[in-house]
Amino acid sequence: MSTSGIHKVDEALRRALPGRCAFCLAPALGERPWCAACHEALPWNLPACPHCAEPQPGALAGRPCGACLRRPPAFDRARVPLRYEGEVSGLVQRFKFHASPRAGAILLALLEEALPASVRAFPGALMGVPLHPARARERGFDQADWLARRLARRLGVAHRVARRRRDTRSQRGLDRGERRANLRGAFAVAGRLPPRLVLLDDVMTTGATLDALARACRRAGAEEIEVWVPARTPLHAP
Structure with missing residues (x-):
């Protein structure tokens, strides 16, 4: 569009x-x-790991989670204001699987409201996590690109796109290591990216997909990468 x-x-x-x-x-x-x-x-994602936004027990507020201490992600920080549960999971499902623009607009409004003005001024460009073209045709639209295009226009910054080289199998049921292996080399970025980049998706589970995309973006010139996502899967979810 x-x-x-x-x-x-x-x-x-x-x-x-x-x-x-x-x-x-x-x-x-x-x-x-x-x-x-x-x-x-709403199920606000507080406290959360400052690197990957995984929901944290109160005693660990502000400290990196164990997974990030063992293997820091390729992005610098994640800003994910909500947990994927209750009303929020319903919004994501209506947006993602039923192409509801109203649900998408509400998710984007919740995300944008949670970002301070100083954070909204950070990016030189925004990029959505791309679906493989076959998956996008099946679903009818690319939900992360939908979010990225609109937020880039609102913030007055460039919108950049990546290409998904292969249609990776579902991440459902895979552990962290298997998710990383499944996504190795999955993304390609054409051209040179600005130093400060934001990656967007609709929901974040372990962060493996965003980590793989961030690695491709660093090879294309991005030096500081933030992840902005409306919702994060809670610890107890599969």
Whole structure:
């Protein structure tokens, strides 16, 4: 979709979103698509590992998780404000598997609201984690690219794309090592990237996919890489 087409769709979504809370249908909080009570009750990902955003016990707040201490990811830090559970998992599923633009717009609004102005000023470019073309055709759209294009336009920064070289098998049921092996060499980036880059996805599990993409981006010139994702799978989830 062209930039003008994205702008028209987003304008229509903004007109439709205010008024009622997307979760309980109570009056919304100003122009935001949620009420204060539902926003407070969302499963916020606090505390979390500062590197990979894995949910942490309170006693470990602000400290890297064991996995990051053993093998730091190729990205520098992850900003993932919510846990993938409850109302948030429903939003992600409607966006990802049913191509709901309203669910996508709410996820993006929640992510953007959680980023301080200084963080939003960080990137020189945004890039979504690409689906393989066959998977994108099957699903009907590429959800991470959908998020990245819209947020890049809002922040006034470049939108860059990577290519998925092969249609990797599902990560479901694989441990961390198997996920890394499954994604080795899966991504290619054409051209030179700016020094500061943000990678976006809709949901993060172990971070193996983002780690593999970050490695390809470093080879293309990115020096400092952040990961921005609306939701992170909790520790107890498969």
